[in-house]
Amino acid sequence: MKNKNTLTLILFVSLILFLLAAFGSGLYAQPKTKSGVDKSKTVEAKAGDCAACHKDTKKLPDSHVATKDMPYDGCVVCHIPGEGNAGTLRGKLPGSHIHALKDVKCAQCHGKVKKPEPVQMSQCVTCHAPDNVAKKTANVKPNNPHDSPHYGKSADCNLCHHQHAKSEDYCAQCHSYKFIVP
Amino acid sequence: MKKDDQTDKRLSRRNFLKTAGSAAAVAGLAAGGIGISSTNAQAVGDALPKKWDETYDVVIVGSGFAGLAAAIEAKNAGAKDVVVLDKMPVHGGNSIINGGDFCAPGTKLQKENGVEDSPELMLKDMLKAGSYLNHPELARMVAYHAKEAIEWTESYLGARYTKLNYQGGHSVKRANGTINSSGSEVVNKQLAKARELGVVIQLRTKLVKFLSNNNGRIVGIEVRKNYKFPDESTGKTAFIKAKRAVVLSSGGFSRDLKLRQIEDPRLDERFESTNHPGATGEALLAACTANAMDVQMDWIQLGPxxxxxxxxxxxxxxxxxxxxxxxxxxxxxxxxxxxxxxxxxxxxxxxxxxxxxxxxxxxxxxxxxxxxxxxxxxxxxxxxxxxxxxxxxxxxxxxxxxxxxxxxxxxxxxxxxxxxxxxxxxxxxxxxxxxxxxxxxxxxxxxPKVHHTMGGLVIDKNAQVMGFDLKPVKGLFAAGEITGGVHGAVRLGGVAMADCIVFGRIAGTNAAKEKPWG
The missing domain is CATH 3.90.700.10 (Succinate dehydrogenase/fumarate reductase flavoprotein, catalytic domain)
Incomplete structure (x- = not known):
């Protein structure tokens, strides 16, 4: 009798463990994105059409002009580059959105695949040649972020410029340069 | 209550597996992986993976001065496949943010500046600063091979040193400063040379555990690939076979709040560190778990x-x-x-x-x-x-x-x-x-900020790691800040570079010469 009870319990525990393992890993296989973005829509959505992906989540203030059909050139009429954080899109939008606004499609970096993989720096430099990037930011104060004494011009773009998450100032681990990272 | 006790007893691991049969075993493995069985297996070696994901002659953990020196010398000593792993998204650890002062006696810069120096004098300075707690054999290796090491970085790697600096505690000016006042001058040239020799570099790859066979010989490691520091939930488990040896050169633990407080309870969160954020102690502790012995762990240097x-x-x-x-x-x-x-x-x-x-x-x-x-x-x-x-x-x-x-x-x-x-x-x-x-x-x-951890793994002058049984841990070498004993109580400024390059080269050469286990 006792043995039978034990066996039942053991089988029950095993079942739970099994379910946990199977279901647990299932969760990892299909991560839900933050802010409930419907990923299946993102490929064909227009870059300025926030609701196409973000659905009911409000991403822009009520006072913002309609962006649905706006190309990047339209954005920078108000968000004037080089006029500080408040005046530009820099640091406000994830990199992928700026790419999309400039009509760079997902497949241009990820390739035409069912399951897109993270993009390596070798892909970035096909458009953003390190020498050019370093030249472009040569006058950024207090130091050129694209030509450091540590990594020269070869620091991985993705240390700072994340495409599907908020970008970060990697230098800030040790320095207070307060770079605005697009 | 009594019934519960009985149930607990019957749920011991042995009974669990025996009575519940294969369904339970599968569930257990799926949920806990090898963790369940490893405690019992430790004494007689780890449960080795059925299939290794990758195989190399020499596996090096850490991509600073020591690790890259080891990689280059392992290749030069005939190792066919060499990999350097680093858990961070960048190479170079603390080496790439260091000030670029390389202490060595009798260098070209010293001669140009009319400074008389000798290995004996450098050793004397190191021992005095170290309160004579240095393992003399190790300190001697550094003092007597530092000149050869700096010349190797110049003539073989192309690193440039342009000024002679003074560092406190040395009897003479013997800190040879790199052209850009940064260790990056050396570490980036090491990286270029390693790549040229065909060394594989894998970033975002974190060492989780050493794997030993029945004789306690290190045969490989478990890692997490695509790990995103410091998020412990990231990365995918993989098993890397080290046919000849593993070289551990993953640096010190100045940023490891828990470990450094165990060693020196004063060093709580009031103390920042000069180190890069990845300077934590888990690789060192993983080595200790695999029988590597630690020494002088509570000698932790603060910069005042x-x-x-x-x-x-x-x-x-x-x-x-x-x-x-x-x-x-x-x-x-x-x-x-x-x-x-x-x-x-x-x-x-x-x-x-x-x-x-x-x-x-x-x-x-x-x-x-x-x-x-x-x-x-x-x-x-x-x-x-x-x-x-x-x-x-x-x-x-x-x-x-x-x-x-x-x-x-x-x-x-x-x-x-x-x-x-x-x-x-x-x-x-x-x-x-x-x-x-x-x-x-x-x-x-x-x-003050925490700057350098003098203690670490016990090695001999061949960079061979010693075990708690006072015998070599076969298949495991170590070099750089992760080792202990070179500096004793206080590391003098500029001696870290010498330590890392001298012992990194020795570790790499000896790892390549180790007989393959399988």
């Missing part, structure tokens, strides 16, 4: 010259160090000096910790203009870590110092400077020092 008002190493150390012997350090609470400004790193850091709050170092315009590099002064003034004041009264006001005591203390210091003798603390006062009277005055707050 760092500022709480800027991040990391910062600019203030290069304001503070040139100023000692010209300006004074004051405890703002009492308005008085409290320690010999020219004391060594350890004495001064301990004195400030004893005070219990940040202290100030100050110099007048004469001393600062004479001693401090303008770029550094500007950097720290821009970030607010150094402040400028027109009067001593302003200083007292800003730092809440009792004014009368402070004014008296400054004039007392000035009287010592006049006679070149400090009656209170025996501070060395340099010949060209003058009383602190010329405004504006420059002031920085000081609070």
């Amino acid at each position: 010259w760092t500022s709480p008002d800027e991040k990391g190493f910062g600019d203030v150390p290069l304001f503070c160090e040139p100023l000692v012997g010209y300006g004074l350090m004051v405890n703002p609470q009492t308005g008085k000096r409290f320690f010999k400004e020219t004391g060594n790193r350890k004495e001064r850091a301990d004195a400030i910790i004893l005070v219990g709050h940040p202290v100030i170092i100050m110099g007048d315009s004469y001393a600062v203009n004479k001693q401090v590099v303008p770029g550094r002064l500007k950097g720290a003034m821009d970030n607010g870590a150094i402040k400028k004041f027109d009067t001593l009264e302003d200083i007292a006001g800003n730092y809440n110092i009792p004014l009368d005591v402070f004014l008296k203390e400054v004039s007392r210091w000035n009287s010592f400077v006049e006679k070149k003798q400090d009656d209170d603390f025996g501070c060395m006062i340099f010949k060209d020092a003058r009383p602190t009277v010329v405004p504006p005055f420059y002031v920085a707050r000081l609070w």
Whole structure:
């Protein structure tokens, strides 16, 4: 009798463990994105059409002009580059959105695949040649972020410029340069 | 209650597997992986993976001076496949943010500057600073092979050294400074050479555990690939086979709050570190779990010259160090000096910790203009870590110092400077020092930061790691800050580079020569 009870319990525990393992890993296989973005829509959505992906989540203030059909050139009429954080899109939008606004499609970096993989720096430099990037930011104060004494011009773009998450100032681990990272 | 007890008993691992059969075993494995069985298996080796994901002759963990030196020399000693792993998204660890001072006796720069030096003298300095706790055989290896090591970085890698610097505690100027005042000059050239030789570099790959066979020989490691520091939930498990050996060169644990407090309970979150954020101790502890022995772990060096008002190493150390012997350090609470400004790193850091709050170092315009590099002064003034004041009264006001005591203390210091003798603390006062009277005055707050962990794994002069059974841990070599014993109680400035390159090269060569296990 006792043995039978034990066996039942053991089988029950095993079942739970099994379910946990199977279901647990299932969760990892299909991560839900933050802010409930419907990923299946993102490929064909227009870059300025926030609701196409973000659905009911409000991403822009009520006072913002309609962006649905706006190309990047339209954005920078108000968000004037080089006029500080408040005046530009820099640091406000994830990199992928700026790419999309400039009509760079997902497949241009990820390739035409069912399951897109993270993009390596070798892909970035096909458009953003390190020498050019370093030249472009040569006058950024207090130091050129694209030509450091540590990594020269070869620091991985993705240390700072994340495409599907908020970008970060990697230098800030040790320095207070307060770079605005697009 | 009784029934519960019985159930618990019957649910021991043995019964669990025996009675519940294969379904339970599968569920157990799926949920817990090899973790369930590893405790019992440890004594007779680890449960080895059925299939290794990758295989190399030599597997190196850490991509700083030591790891890359090991990779290059392993290749040169005939290892076919060599991989260097690093958990961080960048290579170089602390080496790539280090100041680029390489201490070696009898170098070209020393000759050009007319400095007489010898390996004996360097060894003497290292032992004295280390309170004679250094393992003499290891310290000797560094002192006697440092010159050969720096010349290897010059002639073989193309690294350039352009100035001879002085580091405290050395009898002579023997710090050969790289052309860009950074360790990156060496580490990036090492990386280029390693790549040229066909070494594989894998970033974002974290060592989880060493795997040993039945004889306790290290045969491979478990890692997490695509790991995103510091998120422990990231990365995919993989098993890497090391046919000949593993070289552990993953650095010290200055940023490991838990581990460093176990070793030195004073070093809690009040203390920042000059190190990169990945300088944590899990690789060292993983090695200990695989029978590697640790030594002198509680000798942890703090820099007494760092500022709480800027991040990391910062600019203030290069304001503070040139100023000692010209300006004074004051405890703002009492308005008085409290320690010999020219004391060594350890004495001064301990004195400030004893005070219990940040202290100030100050110099007048004469001393600062004479001693401090303008770029550094500007950097720290821009970030607010150094402040400028027109009067001593302003200083007292800003730092809440009792004014009368402070004014008296400054004039007392000035009287010592006049006679070149400090009656209170025996501070060395340099010949060209003058009383602190010329405004504006420059002031920085000081609070020590954790800088270097002298302790670590026990190695012999072949970089072979020793076990708790006092026998070699076969298949495991170590080099650099993760090892202990080279420096004893205090590592002198500029000796880390020498330590890493000397022992990194030895570790790589010997790892390549190890007989393959399978």
